[in-house]
Amino acid sequence: MGKCANHPDRETSYMCMKHDKYMCEECLECPDPEIHCKFRSSCPVWFMDKRGGKNIDDIPDKPEKNRFKVVFMPDNKDVLVEENTTLLEAVQAADIPLNASCNGKGVCGKCKLVVESGMVESAPTPLLNDEEKRKKYVLACQTTVQGDVTVKIPEEVLEKKLRIAGTGKQVTEELKGMVKGISPMLSRIPLELNPPTLEDSISDLDRLNRCLKKSGVDIDRMNIGIKAMRGLAGAMRGEDWNVTVSVVKKKCSSEVLEVVPGNLPANSFGIAVDVGTTSIVVYLVDMENGSILAATSGHNRQAACGDDVINRIVCAEKDGVSKLSKMVLSTINGLINEAINSADVDREQIDNVVISGNTTMTHLLLGIEPRHIRRDPYIPSVSSFPILRAEDIGLKVNPIAAVFVMPSPASYVGGDIVAGLLYTGLHREEPLTMFIDVGTNGEIVLGNRDWLMAASCSAGPAFEGGGVRWGMRAEEGAIEKVSIDPETFNPVVTVVGDTLPRGICGSGMIDLISEMLLKKIIQPNGKFSIDSTHPRYIKSGDEHAFIVAFANETSVERDIIFTESDIDNIIRSKGAVYAGFMVLLNQAGMDFSMVDRVIITGGFGQFLDIDKAVTIGLLPDIERSKFKYMGNSSIAGAYMALLSEKYRKEAIEVSNSMTYIDFSSNNEFMDEFTSALFLPHTNMEAFPNVKAAIVR
Ligand code: FES
Known part of the structure; x- marks a missing residue:
């Protein structure tokens, strides 16, 4: 080094x-x-x-490699790469968002591009059908550049605006009401100092401290850094002894970060960020009154390195943590730009930031080594963070802005869950609550104000489109609701953005499987029972599949199908979540009848049809009134911590008080998981309402 x-x-x-x-x-x-x-x-x-x-x-001399230009349509963006570079690497070099679920292993089939012209070499793959090959589709990760190339990002792969749960006006007004009293980490204090005289000849710093004390600031536990001291003399004399002092409040002390001449505008703004594995949400907040001035959201650029946290860590080990750090930073800074432009706010006035994310996302964002998160005994490098400076992280706001990062109780239960608890408040109340956050993974918390148990159940990214042929995130063109006519088996679909469909998102998949089960298109083991002569039945390669939308009804001009392996992937994901519920309850010596409420949050929480989620066995078959949707609780909790010191302290307490149950080597979890690999479950007695509906 x-x-x-x-x-x-x-x-x-x-x-x-x-x-x-x-x-x-x-x-x-x-x-x-x-x-x-x-x-x-x-x-x-x-x-x-x-x-x-x-x-x-x-070391033998290596011949210099040829370099070729790769042009990406429809945006006409280009990049120069060496011969034999894969198109996926070229996409990453050009900073173009492309979902590469399996991180270039060639098994997910998500990284499809169309070669319009030029020389490439592609490895054979069963993931492209004859029609796709004829239309010159390739897998970006399995195709190397051999000359100047022009490729098109096809419609079904193009990223569209995400639909994020929990960002509506009603939600933000409700959030505002939850914070009583604003206490930022970094405050700007305007001061009018008395100029020194022969009678009053104390040092500049003593003069500043005296004035701060007069203004009510506790200076007994206040420090000042060398950088601020160096600029002190000039700042105090620069504007006739009027200064603005930036003070950050830390755990047990405070620190003067900067003294600048003149009284700066008092307006101060804050940023709350939810750094999800799949998507990122940014709130721009007025720190005077808590108003949310702008809410922006986008895909995490790291998706080019795989869908789940394990693939991201593998990518960081291979290519360096800084690559992943830059990817997520570019997404966040882009969203901050969007937010400040729409609200007409000066980025230098953004003094406070709160970041909420799972443990891996937090490590990658901060450039902290994440490799031990995925290795036995699964230890993060850092679980609780001091107040950081924005410039040290790379956030494009006021460089001295104070940054609070939500603490992570464990490697697979992170700050996003802590933020979720802040918002839902289950740890403050008596009722026994099951909290489930279904996103790219599935995290569960069971408890109340007396105790909290948490676990991660490795649900995988299927509910966000990973591992599902036509799976996609809840963005424009995603089928989000499905009902099927019992006579004709024709689906009636609702599409995000009210446009032609180009894929199916998590809530759409749950609806679809539930409907196919109840209409007897599939059996409880997930295998097709539909008549093979039915026009919606198709065989895709060796796989049985159901046509959800015919090519002429879609924006991609191809049949959107749902295969047996897609169903299998969803069954595995929902099985992992349900097994997680069961093991946590067993550990606590309880059962579902003792649970007072089930809170659901996460990427699709807002659009989830509870009945259908119960039908497939994702949620327990209990009184429907016990279920409560709470949208994106991670950003909501980040917002609360941004405004209030009380909630920042509470986040640390909640994180420290959670008992983490590790499922990775838990035999009981494996048994429960195996039992749950059925629709809704092998134990139908646990799902009496679903059983009755299936028999009907
Ligand atoms: S097949 Fe290319 S990233 Fe998965």
Whole structure:
């Protein structure tokens, strides 16, 4: 390791052995030949220390590779890449969002592109049918660039605006009402100082402290950094002894971060961020009155490295944590830009930020090593964070803005769940509550104000479209509701954005399977029982499938089908969630009859049809009045912590008080999971209403 030649504050292991200089990853990627050496990309000694310190003479000369231009349509964006680079790598280099669920393993079939012109080489794959091959579809991760190429991102893959649960006006008004008294982390204090005289000749810092004390600030546990001290003399004299002091309140003390001349505008804004594995939501908040001035949302750019947290960690191990960090930062900063532009706010006035995310997302965003999260005994590097500075993270707001990161109780139960609890308040109340957050994973909390147990049940990303042929996220063109005519088996669908469909999102899949089960198109084991001569039955390769929408009814001009393996994936996901419920209840010596309420949050919470979720066995067959939707609780909790010190403290207490149950080596979980691999369950007695509906 050594210090980068261009950024001496950065440690790096990349070294040019010829010039004996270190270079950080940013410099390595920089196309400017002046940065160091224009031949570095083909230099045989560049990564010398990574090769175990071999002698330069032992390393054979490598011929310089050809570079080719890849143009991506419809946006006409291009990038130069070396020969044999995969199209997926080219997509990532061009910073184009593309879902690569399996992180380039060639097994998910999500990274489809159409080659319009140019030379490529593709590995054979069973994931493209004859029609797709004829239309020149390729899998980006299985195709290498062999010349200048133009590719098109097809309609079904193009990212559209996400529909995010819990961002409506009603929800935000309700949120505002939940916070009594605003207490930001960073405050700007305007001061009018008395100029020094021979009679009053105390130092500038003492003068500042005296005035702060007069204004009611507790200066006994206040520090000031060397940077602020260096600028103190100039700042105090710059505007006739009028200054603005930025003070950040920490756990046991406070710190003067900056003193600037003049009295800055008092307006201060805050940002709450929900960093989901799939999607990211940003609220821009007026710190004076708690109003949400803008809410923006988008896909996490890291989706190009896989759907789930494990694939993201694998990608970070392979390509470096900073790559994943940059991806998520570019998404967040883009959403912040959108928010400040729409609300006409100056980014320098954003002084407070709260970030809520699962443990892996938090690590990757902060550039913290995540590899041990996926290795026995599954330990995060950091679970609770001090107040950080925005510039140290890379957030494009006021560089000294204070950043609170929600603490993570465990490797697979993160700050998003803590934020969810802040919002739902189940830990403050008496009723025994089951809390379930179904997103890219499934996290469950059981408890009340006396105790809390939490677990993650590895539900996988199927409910967000992962591992399902026509699965997609809840964005424009996604089928979100389905009912099926019992006579004709024709589905009636509702599509996000009221447009032609191009895929099916989680709530649509739950509806579809529930309807197919009740209309006897499939059996409880998920296998098809529909007559093979029915026009909606199709065989796709070796797979039986049901045509949800014919090609002429879709925006992608292809049949949207649902196969037996798609059903199988959903059964596995819902089975993992239900098994999680059962094991947590067993651990507590309880059963569903003792649960007073079930709170559902997460990506599809707002659109979930409870009856249909019960029919497929995702949720228990108990009184429907016990279920409550609460939308995106992670962003709601982040908002509350942004405004209130009380909630920031409460988040730390909640995180510390949760008992984490690890399912990874739990035999009981495996048994419950196996029992739940049926629609709704192998134990039909636990689902009396569904049993009656199926028999009918
Ligand atoms: S098949 Fe290419 S990313 Fe999965």
